[in-house]
Amino acid sequence: MSTETKDQLRQQFFNQRKELGGQERQRQSDLxxxxLLEWYGGLEPAQRSAKKIALTIRxxxxxxxxPLMRALHDDGVEIWVPISHADRSMSWTQWYPDVPMEKSKLxxxxxxxxxxxxxxxxxxxDxxxxxxxxxxxxxxxxxxxGGYYDRLLAALPELSDDAPLLxxxxFNHEFFAANVEAFPVEAHDLPVQAVVTAENGIVWVQ
Structure with missing residues (x-):
């Protein structure tokens, strides 16, 4: 599949998110x-021993x-968020309520x-x-x-013997059966272990 075709597919998914409307996006986001908060709180202590989670700012x-970030912070969990750079690398910084913010250079x-x-x-x-x-x-x-997270996932095994849960x-409409082939999967792609939607809850895929 050409890069142009993949870009068109990404634009299609972007458009579908817009078409959901703000009220429905927020309803699903709240769920x-x-x-995720209930799931993390229910993990065995050994599975959340770091009390650290990496999330993205909306x-x-x-x-x-x-809301998840705020609730986790209130529970004593460290929240780390990614910072994207022009060379398509990422660094990480800590987030907390009312943290000083600035506009991204990108x-x-x-x-x-x-x-x-x-x-x-x-x-x-964790x-x-x-x-x-x-x-x-x-x-x-x-x-x-951008490939930011592809590079992160590839690096994780070299950085830790106890890899985080991914x-x-x-949103509900963005989760597909693998045999549908809704988007291309390439040799360098690395899978996550779970997908969560408001409709299906947390689905373990590995």
């Missing part, structure tokens, strides 16, 4: 946050995880101003939320095309 029509998104760290700071997290525009029942995901939050 996603509740499901942008545009993405699922709104702000786009119209607000980012925390705190100290940046390399991927090793999240390699021992959970990393891996964003996507769509995912399937084999755990493969269609990202936005979970992708999506």
């Amino acid at each position: 996603l946050c509740r499901l 942008f545009g029509t993405e699922p709104d995880t702000d 786009g119209p998104i607000q980012e925390p101003t705190g100290e940046r760290f390399g991927p090793e700071v999240v390699a021992d997290a 959970v990393i939320s891996v964003p996507a525009l769509a995912a399937d029942t084999a755990g493969y995901r269609l990202g936005k095309g 979970i992708t939050p999506l």
Whole structure:
């Protein structure tokens, strides 16, 4: 599949998110946050021993995880968020309510101003939320095309012997059966372990 065709497919998924409307996106987002909060709180102590989670700050029509971030912080969990760079690498900084923010150099998104760290700071997290525009029942995901998280997932085994749980939050219509082949899966793609939607809850795919 050509790069142009993949870009067209990404635009299709972006458009579908817009068509959901703000009220429905928020309704599903609130359910996603509740499901993830209950799931994390129910893990065995050994599975959440780091008390650290990597999440993304909501942008545009993405699922709104702000309520989840606030609830986890109130429970004593460290929240780390990614900072994207022009060379398509990511660094990480800590988020907390009312953290000082500044406009990203790459786009119209607000980012925390705190100290940046390399991927090793999240390699021992309990959970990393891996964003996507769509995912399937084999755990493969269609990202936005920058490859930021592909590189992170590839690096994790070298950074930690106890890899974080990888979970992708999506709107209901963005989760597909793998045999439908709703988007291309390439040799370098690495799967997540779970997908969560408001309709299906947390689905373990590996």
